[in-house]
Amino acid sequence: xxxxxxxxxxxxxxxxxxxxxxxxxxxxxxxxxxxxxxxxxxxxxxxxxxxxxxxxxxxxxxxxxxxxxxxxxxxxxxxxxxxxxxxxxxxxxxxxxxxxxxxxxxxxxxxxxxxxxxxxxxxxxxxxxxxxxxxxxxxx
Numbered sequence: 001x002x003x004x005x006x007x008x009x010x011x012x013x014x015x016x017x018x019x020x021x022x023x024x025x026x027x028x029x030x031x032x033x034x035x036x037x038x039x040x041x042x043x044x045x046x047x048x049x050x051x052x053x054x055x056x057x058x059x060x061x062x063x064x065x066x067x068x069x070x071x072x073x074x075x076x077x078x079x080x081x082x083x084x085x086x087x088x089x090x091x092x093x094x095x096x097x098x099x100x101x102x103x104x105x106x107x108x109x110x111x112x113x114x115x116x117x118x119x120x121x122x123x124x125x126x127x128x129x130x131x132x133x134x135x136x137x138x139x140x
Contacts, residue, residue, distance in 0.1 A: 017050070019044065020057065023078060024074070027068075040081065053096070057110065058079070059102065060100040060101060082098045090125075093120050095122045097126045099130060102131035104132045
């Protein structure tokens with residue numbers, strides 16, 4: 001499966017039958033946002049056809065729009081895509097989930113959660129926050 005994962009845990013999933021798609025650092029230009037979402041869509045279609053679990057990895061601050069509009073559009077687009085794909089693939093037992101990480105997230109924890117969320121008995125359509133940046137936050 002084609003992967004885009006941070007080098008700290010990349011080798012763990014090179015030969016995996018899981019799509020691990022890490023949102024790229026895009027600009028606020030629509031062309032970069034559109035290209036990133038198109039890339040995710042194409043890889044997701046391939047993974048779904050093969051019955052591979054799908055895990056999107058986004059930056060927690062992007063879900064809240066803290067690092068720019070382009071990054072927020074990609075992160076929230078992937079979250080919406082995961083929930084939609086999870087509904088569509090539920091009968092086939094293919095999990096689709098999102099990990100939201102921050103700059104403090106341990107790469108080993110990311111790798112462990114990717115493995116967990118790739119198991120066919122796992123919940124699907126879920127957003128999991130990792131890292132200390134989200135703890136105790138009231139989102140208003």
